[in-house]
Amino acid sequence: MKLNSLGLPIEQSEELVKELNTLLSNFQIYYQNLRGLHWNIRGKRFFDLHVKFEELYNDSQLKIDLIAERVLTLGGIPLHTFSDYIANSELKVGKDISKDVEAIQLILDSLSVLLQLERGILNKSGVIDDEGTNSMMSDFIKEQEKTIWMLKAWMEEEI
Template sequence: MKTTEKEINILGLPVKEAEVIAAELNILLSNFQVYYQNLRGIHWNIRGKRFFQLHVKFEELYNDAQVKIDLVAERVLTLGFTPLHTFEDYIKNNKLTVGKNISKDTEAVHLVIASIADLLKIERVILEESANINDEGTNSMMSDFIKEQEKTMWMMKAWSEEEI
């Protein structure tokens, strides 16, 4: 089947496939918003002997999540679509555990580990789909996210295992 100009967007990507990737990016955006809010909550509510260590770490993580949220939304726009922007949409598309009133250090770190694991699953789907259509912009972003989050996962797991 021959591709016509109408089927390719301004970036040189197939429109229908780009739309699928934008939808997946919106799912990622929704989940990052929940992750961000979880991080804010555990940052505010953490208690105990490791308060100072974790309070700073959770702030670092939520600042990073905020940057990633903006990057994902801007990528959706770059692809020619509209990023989700309501809490209703975020909750509807959320796949993460929502952390409520978590103040114990180990519970907070386990929430971060579980959240990153779920984000990685979404990102790997997007990575594969973007590779299939040579969407290097999305692919590169997902690769960067995955690399950073794998390192964060390793660090959180290392911290958590000292408790065992």
């Protein structure tokens, strides 16, 4: 088995790069959705949600950079065009959403998809002892699970 300079199997690392690029694409759509929600939210909860959506898109922007840098660290090239993001994303594009419940539901649905992708990456990176990717995915998962809990509480729904 051939190893890269990180001591990880080359073939499995290349597979992780593909999956990280898929995650990157989904995060870019998530980020843009959050920007749209931030700009277009209306109603009595405007002030609270406007700030919350900004917090979420700033966080996702940081995660996007971490994912892209991990792709580079593993020897890959991060996707970086809108056409690539759209082609490789599973997330629904939220267009013209201004109602609070619809906005929060879009975020919840998006986080659910992101978590599934992250768990798949975590599983595969664990098999090859890729601690860098493991750690990043674990951190993302922990934060996003808490966000889902909080948004579900806001929606007055059970987990």
